[in-house]
Amino acid sequence: MQNENRIYAVDAQLLSGNESEAAVVLIYAPNAELAKNKITIYQQQHQLRLNYFLLPLPLELYFQRHADGALIEPIRTASRDLSDARALIIFMPNRFEQSDKTDSPCLIKTEVLLRNPNEARGPFLFQALPDSVTPYLWPEDDSDNCYVIVNAESSAWFPTGFERDDIQFACLYKGEQAERMRNIAPYLIKLPASHSFAEELFSTPMAGKENDDGPQQWHKNFGFFFRSRAEFDELLQHFRKFMILPTYDERQLYFRFYDPRVLEDYLDRLLCYPKKLAAFFGGSLIESIVLPKGDYFVHYAPNTDLSAVTPAKKQFDKFEMDIFIAQRNQSLLAGLANDMLVAKPVLAEYYDRETIEKVVHHCYQVCHKHGIYQTSVIGIFSLLSLACGSVMDIADPQREINRILQSQLSEQEKLYEIKKRFAFLANQGIIQNKLGETNG
Template sequence: MREILYSESQKLSKNQPLFLFYPDRNLLPQTTKLNLKKQIYSIPSWVEQCAVSTFALFEVPPIIETRLWNNEPSDKCYAVINASKSPFFPRLFHGEGIRYACLFQGEKAETYAKSAPYLLELPKGHEILPRLFCRNGENYVEGINYGERNIGTFFRSDAELEELLNHFRKWLILPDYTGHYYYLRFLDPIALEEYLDRLQTYPTKLAAFFNGKMIKKVFCIKCGDELIEYEPIVDLSTFKQAKKQFDKFEIEAFTKLHDRSLCKKIIEEIMEQHPEFANAYGKDIVEKTVNHAYRLAKAAQMKGTISILQLALANLIYGDSVNYLDPENKLNNILMSDLTEQQKQFYLEKRFDQLEKQARIRHQLQPTGVHHV
């Protein structure tokens, strides 16, 4: 029945067929308990490191050394490094005799060699380690150390480099449940922390990322300040691995995160460039106005920052939401029309000018001496 239902759902909904029929939703069992043990360790600051060691620049912080490696001299851990973080990557790995491989393949690996993700095998005590983990203090910008730059993520595994390489290559680009493809930025420690936190109660999805027992531990080192360690509490090899994709709850979480980030950026821009609104209305009103403008833009299928900013500023300038300012409803008609986003911006601005010249709307702060923005 799956193929028949899928075919019918496509006819019913061209844009989002799988919202009507989501064939794999029953394959995601969820537990009431967390499936990963998460521990957060503080990494000493540059000043703290220098206080206990004359050679802090050339030493790996002890908390990193003791967590990423075991006691055996031949011990190793793996890293997925973002080469775009340094002009010395990947030449540095080759020069130091480190085993590494690009996660991209073929022509793409050659084209993006200086900015691609690389899988590295890091033996315990290797000379390259201080360059990856030490902080730079005052020499941060010019220094050769990358401890504060979120250069990548780290993994404990008994597998060989080739096995891990094949595994991680499958996680660079994933489809969502509707068939659209996205990058999974698991080489970014902040993104990986968010990803694993989101999957804490989904053992089949964790089983897919950890590949059963292949990955023992995951480490995220954020800005050189924190070491975050994840270790499975349950035997993930006993769970059937979920399909490698972004499921609906993940896409919804990404969307909310993007919404908050975008609105925060616009709020900060207004507060910095147009403080008169915060002074007149208060920061809380500015924030609510931007959030409302975002929802309005989304309903009008306008995604650009400029569009949201335009709607928010119009609201603050004229004292009401854009979709209520025009008695003839022309503003709302422009928003909900089939025009392109740039055309909507143009005609909205033109309509604002017309209404202002007709004295049907006015700048709410003009009596205070504030000019049109």
């Protein structure tokens, strides 16, 4: 019986570059020592870096001592694929929930015009609540269940604008931090339709005053509205849990969900992820959400019973972080292309904007593949590529530049050696520099 294979499991960290991600390694082996050997062989074959500190345990014993209860069934399901032919599986706890994606959205998103553009503006400082929004926030004059999250940083009129005796409010920060960040913190406010503060939030500036920080708040991305029948303190505790969210790889990020642009992007990304939505909506804690958006407002309402859904862990999962990184990189590379056009106007004589961005993106990918992350270095390599009309990793017929990229040199050393190689190729007439000096 000692030689009969069984399933072992051990917690580990999968390392990639400077990042790590939690993993559970599942091994089909006759004992713990051979399970460790199989992990070593698997790492060598697949060129992976796995760190683990405990001895692999039989699966059921691992469940008793280490496993998150919510992960037991997914891990058990994954382990059924183990066999003599497939002796090791790496289960990624923070990725499995992506398979919970539904085929259709779990939220109904509606975009509604706030006011008729032909509506005449009265002589008063503030406007009456628009008829368009009342059915979404105060149906049948139900004023007890409308709340608003307001970001005090969005207007000089906050928080004094809502610090009144007849309105219930609380800062999402606590204690000394709440006092220290009083003028830039987000606040939870219970908002009756009859309160004058509601008119301030829904009012737009007069013509010619659009860029002034006046007391009319609608166009300032101040926050969002929502409906709930829960107690004020329960809602306060719920939103406080989202101020800082961990990532799947155990970093901590501020989450500016109180910015309506951020929240719209977040909810749109999770439309088909019921467990993620159940976490943010608190099951049935939040009935619906309304976001200001220019001349419109956006309404989100669940079309599935989120209270019947097991909520996901409150964190940014890998698929979300991948989207964040892609968006950040797109913005960074577009900015880099802009900077290059400003620094080297002659570029526009040889290339259109799309070509320049493609070269910048290619150099970014090559650099990251070889451990180069500084934006300035990526910019110089992009300029060198554009100068000679061939991207840096194929500009050299002897592939000497590739050898430098693949070396163990530091970023600055690689930059120095590659610039020197470009100069040599130009002196030999192998490449022609169209742009002149490209040191950046």
